[in-house]
């Protein structure tokens with residue numbers, strides 16, 4: 001065989017192998033702990049040039065900014081900051097929601113001074129029983145804002161019986177989600193939800209016909225470290241926090257950013273970058289969220305970049321099948337929240353998101369919390385199911401499937417009560 005023919009054969013085999021493994025069903029990925037490769041995590045407390053980080057000052061002024069840059073450059077991408085001319089409009093306010101218990105506000109966040117420029121609508125529920133500004137949960141798709149009576153976002157990834165494929169959640173299960181919202185309000189918190197469809201849709205076909213074109217209209221000019229969907233969703237959470245700073249009903253110093261699954265990845269990235277978020281909560285965030293990439297358990301970097309090519313920056317694709325070359329791993333994303341409280345939650349039957357890998361990220365972030373003088377997770381042993389643990393790093397492994405369930409919400413309320421004086 002000639003050299004050219006040999007290379008063509010190798011190329012064809014590689015393409016075929018990639019095609020089969022990446023489009024294969026989730027079942028074909030590794031769920032066997034004994035098959036997790038040996039790996040060495042980057043040390044959060046060592047600078048890229050090898051200098052050890054021995055005090056809080058070095059962490060805050062050197063290592064933290066260095067890690068943020070690495071995540072921007074290699075994983076989530078960069079976006080501009082707060083835009084000039086941004087302004088807010090309370091488009092609707094109804095104080096008779098949920099049987100008179102809640103006020104709903106629809107807030108239009110205009111990203112420019114042009115009335116028909118890019119914008120999004122945030123929907124907030126505030127408890128009417130309040131004596132001052134309330135602490136606020138905020139996230140994307142936390143409830144269906146089109147319903148009169150909001151159902152908390154409980155989207156469950158289900159499995160199609162015939163094709164055996166995971167069905168990507170698009171809607172909300174109208175389960176007792178209302179109850180959760182009522183409980184949140186009864187405990188004195190507000191809740192705000194954004195819809196990605198407003199500004200960068202969670203859709204492979206249309207994501208680009210959006211705010212992305214406002215960030216950089218010319219495709220050819222888009223750098224491989226330009227932020228895409230997850231970066232834009234996180235950006236929008238920070239813009240919503242800009243709004244909270246102007247709302248007298250909201251305590252902008254007690255805002256809790258929370259998200260499930262892809263929006264859990266987003267909550268972590270938003271909270272890592274924007275230190276104004278008081279608490280960060282990642283629910284079943286998995287690959288590109290809390291789960292360690294190097295474990296290659298469940299969803300992999302190659303798979304996520306292939307099926308969702310619009311979530312992370314293009315540079316992240318360099319690590320398809322080369323997780324160990326990443327200059328960071330996800331425990332360092334959790335560590336970027338320190339010393340603020342962070343909660344990582346997993347579900348027992350959610351192998352795709354690698355519960356053990358999510359737990360190990362929390363363990364891996366612990367030394368940074370200790371360096372900063374607060375109690376982090378405090379253990380390296382995976383707790384039993386439904387056994388919340390931790391100090392400023394909270395963790396639980398819930399029984400059941402991939403979902404943002406009532407059990408999770410109740411733990412987040414406990415955690416917020418513990419860490420935010422009301």
Ligand code: GTR
Nearest residue numbers: 157168261262263286287299
């Ligand atoms: C899956 C994806 C996961 C997770 C999940 C979800 O299809 O592979 O990374 O984000 O969707 O958002 O529910």
